[in-house]
Amino acid sequence: MLRLLSFTCLIALSSPLIAADVSDPRPLFLEGYAGAVSYAPGETVSLHVSTSAAKFGVEVMRLGAKAEVVHTVADVAGQESPIPENASSHGCNWPALVSFPIPDTWRSGYYQVTLKAADGGGKFVQRNRRSVESSCFFIVRPKVPAQQTKILFQLATNTYNAYNNWGGFSLYGFHGRANVQGHRVSFLRPPASQFGNWEQPFAAWAESRGYVLDYCANEDLEFHPELLKDYKLVLSVGHDEYWSSGMRDRLEAFIGTGGNVAFFSGNTCCWQVRPEDNGTALVSWKQRWVMDPVFATGDQRLLSTAWSHHLVNRPENQLTGVGFLFGGYHRSHGQYMDGKAAFQVHHPEHWLFAGTNLKTGDEFGGKDTIVGYECDGCEFTLKDGLPVPTHRDGTPEGFVILGSCPARWHPDDALWYDRFPKDRQGAAILGTYTRGGTVVTTGTTDWAHGLRGKDPAVERITANVLDRLGGPASGQ
Numbered sequence: 001m002l003r004l005l006s007f008t009c010l011i012a013l014s015s016p017l018i019a020a021d022v023s024d025p026r027p028l029f030l031e032g033y034a035g036a037v038s039y040a041p042g043e044t045v046s047l048h049v050s051t052s053a054a055k056f057g058v059e060v061m062r063l064g065a066k067a068e069v070v071h072t073v074a075d076v077a078g079q080e081s082p083i084p085e086n087a088s089s090h091g092c093n094w095p096a097l098v099s100f101p102i103p104d105t106w107r108s109g110y111y112q113v114t115l116k117a118a119d120g121g122g123k124f125v126q127r128n129r130r131s132v133e134s135s136c137f138f139i140v141r142p143k144v145p146a147q148q149t150k151i152l153f154q155l156a157t158n159t160y161n162a163y164n165n166w167g168g169f170s171l172y173g174f175h176g177r178a179n180v181q182g183h184r185v186s187f188l189r190p191p192a193s194q195f196g197n198w199e200q201p202f203a204a205w206a207e208s209r210g211y212v213l214d215y216c217a218n219e220d221l222e223f224h225p226e227l228l229k230d231y232k233l234v235l236s237v238g239h240d241e242y243w244s245s246g247m248r249d250r251l252e253a254f255i256g257t258g259g260n261v262a263f264f265s266g267n268t269c270c271w272q273v274r275p276e277d278n279g280t281a282l283v284s285w286k287q288r289w290v291m292d293p294v295f296a297t298g299d300q301r302l303l304s305t306a307w308s309h310h311l312v313n314r315p316e317n318q319l320t321g322v323g324f325l326f327g328g329y330h331r332s333h334g335q336y337m338d339g340k341a342a343f344q345v346h347h348p349e350h351w352l353f354a355g356t357n358l359k360t361g362d363e364f365g366g367k368d369t370i371v372g373y374e375c376d377g378c379e380f381t382l383k384d385g386l387p388v389p390t391h392r393d394g395t396p397e398g399f400v401i402l403g404s405c406p407a408r409w410h411p412d413d414a415l416w417y418d419r420f421p422k423d424r425q426g427a428a429i430l431g432t433y434t435r436g437g438t439v440v441t442t443g444t445t446d447w448a449h450g451l452r453g454k455d456p457a458v459e460r461i462t463a464n465v466l467d468r469l470g471g472p473a474s475g476q
Helices: 002-014 157-163 199-208 245-256 286-291 293-297 411-415 447-452 456-470
Strands: 030-034 044-051 055-063 067-077 096-101 109-119 130-140 151-155 184-186 214-217 233-239 242-244 260-266 271-276 281-283 323-329 343-345 374-377 380-383 386-389 400-408 425-435 437-441
Touching: 030 109, 030 130, 044 055, 044 109, 044 130, 067 096, 109 199, 130 214, 151 199, 157 184, 157 242, 157 271, 157 281, 199 233, 199 447, 199 456, 233 447, 233 456, 242 245, 245 260, 245 271, 245 437, 260 374, 260 447, 260 456, 286 293, 374 400, 374 425, 386 400, 437 456, 447 456
Parallel strands: 151 214, 151 233, 233 260, 242 271, 260 437, 323 400, 323 425
Antiparallel strands: 030 044, 044 096, 055 067, 055 109, 109 130, 184 281, 271 281, 323 374, 343 400, 380 386, 400 425, 425 437
């Protein structure tokens, strides 16, 4: 009997079908999100984390002209939390494992949170050092708006959330689970920031040259309208695609009372969104606008679809001067893939071009492909060889086209828009108008790439806008 038992044990120990030991290591993961998109000094940041690690650490840094570590936390006890089925639309509801107040000494800005953990693997097998790292973010608003600067940089946080497919769904189908497009997205889940693509190069350039900037999130224009009152200039940079009616109403009022806005951005204010649950989620039915409950029961001007839709009847160029309907793609989506990605100059005598030495017909920005990937334009005709707006599309009276570059829609995009032809030729338009305050637009997402590449014309034009409309950098 003893020999038989030993033989049985030997077979069990050598069998490839042996059950895993309970001490075998589990996958190591660590994810989290901030409890709010933006905070003011004195408020408490909460970090909601789920992890399989026993302990993890936190590093918080401000990203501007340089990365500055401002806060660290070590040896936080880990906790794993379930992922709700509707996490994409209604959030994760994870507990706050870390919280800390924001000191008055923290400057307004974009703060990146890095979560880190490491272990030694399993007790008996896979005994090797493992590490995991993830990130989230929050924005610190100024304690006293406009006290340190007259320039407010509102970050495109709605767009970050619209493209975030964590949990399976975003406001897009191309990267959704089973290619399904969502219509509601929550901020209360691990984020997918776009800050590094466009806004960080702009912030790094501006701050390194002495410009002081205050920062806020998209939603702050709606939920903290007092922010706007004392600023001279509001900035939009990069891919600022998703706007609520509250945001737009307040910014248009700001312009009407003399405030200035610079849209160093493209595809700007393209889709209308509605905030829900105190701004912790966004709703947009986009091309499926007939499914929006507002279509049957509410004010159809609040339909969560394209701002240019005929039922909404507030095309974005009424705000920005330009729009995606008369823009399109350049060096993306198969359109103008060999294009110059540069602006051609039309009115070099304009103050925007002061100090650039550019002449009519000159091109700039091609080295850094500042035109692309999504572009906004306006309907125009040629007069004496120069483009002039027709104003039939909603472009404001007095809008001046200062530069242009060809752009074009992908034919399939016409399926997304109401009453739109498949073969329209468009352009990225650099221009300006004044209606109370002055509005400048570059009509391209990628303008900031020229700042990153130190293109002298892009740098000088940007400085001209900031100095004239917002006040010069300190020491200038």
